[in-house]
Amino acid sequence: MRDDAFRAYFERHHASLSRLAYLMTGEPSAADDLAADALTEVWRHWDRVQAAADPVAYGHGIVMNLARNWIRRRSRERIFTFGLAGRGHEGSDVPAVLDVRGALRKLPHRRRACVVLRYAFDLSEREVAATLGISVGAVKSSTSRGAKQLAELLGGSVSRIDGWEAAR
Structure with missing residues (x-):
């Protein structure tokens, strides 16, 4: 029963979660990964998700948090990789x-x-x-x-x- 309910949630909302992640990150591969990670979290907390007033909003919230963390991590990587700390506004000349x-x-x-x-x-x-x-x-x-x-x-x-x- 639990498996069937989650499978239905997955099938109904996977594309939407992926699209949300894409619009937040702008990266197709990251979007797929974030949607998969979000659905993993939904599965881990399935009892809470089902008890939530809006299970879809619960999943969207997870994607939003994962996307925010992905963006922060990516920004830190860019600063470290390209040595942008302490420089002028990135991309201002281009x-x-x-x-x-x-x-x-x-x-x-x-x-x-x-x-x-x-x-x-x-x-x-x-x-x-x-x-x-x-x-x-x-x-x-x-x-x-x-x-x-x-x-x-x-x-x-x-x-x-x-x-x-x-x-x-």
């Missing part, structure tokens, strides 16, 4: 091609998480708050600021982020 993925990577984690969950996953403010463990007010603020920053990075209006499928 013109960048701005696309949704690149622009998303420039948003602070909470803003990125709120924008992705609200626009790409069409979650309500209350659902985003539950997923991230923050208040609805924080979701509203972070989403608004993140959407504005994303629009500025894209050199246009927020409507340019409507093509989320194209981002993958």
Whole structure:
């Protein structure tokens, strides 16, 4: 019974978890790994997941935490590998091609998480708050600021982020 319930959860939500991880990291291989790691955690805590008010939000929360840790680790690796500590702003001399993925990577984690969950996953403010463990007010603020920053990075209006499928 437990195996069947988890298998159904896996089949229903694996693609969504992978897509969320991809939008947070911008890396296809990392997204698959993070989704697999998240599903492993879901399995380990299956009783808690099933008891949660929103089992899908529970899984999304795990992905968000794993993605945040992946991004932090990756940033530290880059600083160490390229000796960027103490230098000027990274990439300031190189013109960048701005696309949704690149622009998303420039948003602070909470803003990125709120924008992705609200626009790409069409979650309500209350659902985003539950997923991230923050208040609805924080979701509203972070989403608004993140959407504005994303629009500025894209050199246009927020409507340019409507093509989320194209981002993958």
